[in-house]
Amino acid sequence: xxxxxxxxxxxxxxxxxxxxxxxxxxxxxxxxxxxxxxxxxxxxxxxxxxxxxxxxxxxxxxxxxxxxxxxxxxxxxxxxxxxxxxxxxxxxxxxxxxxxxxxxxxxxxxxxxxxxxxxxxxxxxxxxxxxxxxxxxxxxxxxxxxxxxxxxxxxxxxxxxxxxxxxxxxxxxxxxxxxxxx
Amino acid sequence: xxxxxxxxxxxxxxxxxxxxxxxxxxxxxxxxxxxxxxxxxxxxxxxxxxxxxxxxxxxxxxxxxxxxxxxxxxxxxxxxxxxxxxxxxxxxxxxxxxxxxxxxxxxxxxxxxxxxxxxxxxxxxxxxxxxxxxxxxxxxxxxxxxxxxxxxxxxxxxxxxxxxxxxxxxxxxxxxxxxxxx
DNA sequence: AGTGTAGGCCAACGTCTGTTGACTTTCGGA
DNA sequence: TCCGAAAGTCAACAGACGTTGGCCTACACT
Numbered sequence: 351x352x353x354x355x356x357x358x359x360x361x362x363x364x365x366x367x368x369x370x371x372x373x374x375x376x377x378x379x380x381x382x383x384x385x386x387x388x389x390x391x392x393x394x395x396x397x398x399x400x401x402x403x404x405x406x407x408x409x410x411x412x413x414x415x416x417x418x419x420x421x422x423x424x425x426x427x428x429x430x431x432x433x434x435x436x437x438x439x440x441x442x443x444x445x446x447x448x449x450x451x452x453x454x455x456x457x458x459x460x461x462x463x464x465x466x467x468x469x470x471x472x473x474x475x476x477x478x479x480x481x482x483x484x485x486x487x488x489x490x491x492x493x494x495x496x497x498x499x500x501x502x503x504x505x506x507x508x509x510x511x512x513x514x515x516x517x518x519x520x521x522x523x524x525x526x527x528x529x530x531x532x
Numbered sequence: 533x534x535x536x537x538x539x540x541x542x543x544x545x546x547x548x549x550x551x552x553x554x555x556x557x558x559x560x561x562x563x564x565x566x567x568x569x570x571x572x573x574x575x576x577x578x579x580x581x582x583x584x585x586x587x588x589x590x591x592x593x594x595x596x597x598x599x600x601x602x603x604x605x606x607x608x609x610x611x612x613x614x615x616x617x618x619x620x621x622x623x624x625x626x627x628x629x630x631x632x633x634x635x636x637x638x639x640x641x642x643x644x645x646x647x648x649x650x651x652x653x654x655x656x657x658x659x660x661x662x663x664x665x666x667x668x669x670x671x672x673x674x675x676x677x678x679x680x681x682x683x684x685x686x687x688x689x690x691x692x693x694x695x696x697x698x699x700x701x702x703x704x705x706x707x708x709x710x711x712x713x714x
Numbered sequence: 715a716g717t718g719t720a721g722g723c724c725a726a727c728g729t730c731t732g733t734t735g736a737c738t739t740t741c742g743g744a
Numbered sequence: 745t746c747c748g749a750a751a752g753t754c755a756a757c758a759g760a761c762g763t764t765g766g767c768c769t770a771c772a773c774t
Contacts (some may be wrong), residue, residue, distance in 0.1 A: 375636040377559040391723050453635040454557045489691030497679015505641050509671030525707050
């Protein structure tokens with residue numbers, strides 16, 4: 351049996367962890383199950399990631415890859431942002447990991463605040479110079495974005511899951527536009 | 533030691549369960565902890581509610597108490613709904629129970645779908661007669677409402693938690709108005 | 715060929731969980 | 745006064761979990 355390299359195994363475990371955390375949340379995603387998915391012994395997970403929290407931290411790391419919306423025509427900010435987040439949710443499991451786990455784990459909430467502050471806040475601040483108002487605007491935007499993600503990908507509420515990409519962009523775009531520029 | 537009646541004990545357990553489920557979610561809210569809060573033996577919980585799922589079902593039962601928005605002036609639907617949900621979130625722990633647990637438990641999701649269908653759908657359908665369009669409108673509304681509740685009460689994101697009631701009504705009202713009537 | 719080391723496995727630990735059944739205590743009605 | 749049902753306690757079960765330490769084994773380098 352060919353033996354895997356350290357880096358390969360680590361990547362395999364991480365991929366399995368991301369899937370499990372995204373699908374089941376922190377508590378129900380057991381190390382034993384993740385190890386089984388990766389076709390490895392549970393003790394290897396500990397070797398590479400220290401403990402469960404370490405594994406989670408590695409699995410919940412991601413980049414929003416936000417475009418510089420301040421460079422766009424001002425009236426396209428809302429729809430552009432809506433479309434961007436929609437694609438991002440569907441291609442990066444890390445975002446789902448964080449949303450699912452943040453509800454039960456204080457560590458995950460802290461990580462979410464951090465990502466907001468580091469990745470979303472600077473972009474918003476380029477649109478809204480006043481810091482206090484920028485915080486307000488960002489807060490409103492995040493409620494609508496996370497609300498859509500929650501209902502569509504986590505809860506899978508039928509009327510929301512049935513929406514097409516174009517419908518979502520058409521309806522959420524103006525909302526985000528108003529929250530940011532009105 | 534004065535002995536409690538069956539109904540009293542059951543109510544005490546239920547109150548403790550609601551608090552624990554709302555604060556910690558389904559998995560972390562243990563029967564032992566709930567029983568301790570109610571100053572009772574864990575086995576009594578089983579006696580009164582059968583099993584953990586039965587206890588949860590009882591704790592997650594609640595009424596949205598939606599007003600008949602179709603009777604209002606049409607342009608006040610959005611703000612009225614925003615204000616109503618805001619108050620409802622803050623006075624009924626049952627809603628928090630369901631939101632927190634729905635993220636990890638399929639049973640809770642099913643219950644949430646049911647409440648939407650039974651309590652929210654009829655109200656929306658009085659505003660939007662066409663059933664297919666009513667489903668679309670309701671879906672949009674629920675994303676914004678749950679998104680706000682998630683960010684404010686569960687994740688406690690600072691910019692969202694800092695909002696006043698009036699700010700929320702002022703900003704979310706027009707959004708809901710557009711989702712329902714535009 | 716020999717050997718050190720990195721990758722991997724196995725068995726077990728202590729703890730916590732939901733759940734069960736048998737036992738004890740209280741109290742209201744015949 | 746007695747007695748049976750109701751309210752409550754106690755101890756234990758079986759399973760799952762995160763985590764640990766010891767042991768094996770294949771491979772690269774001398």
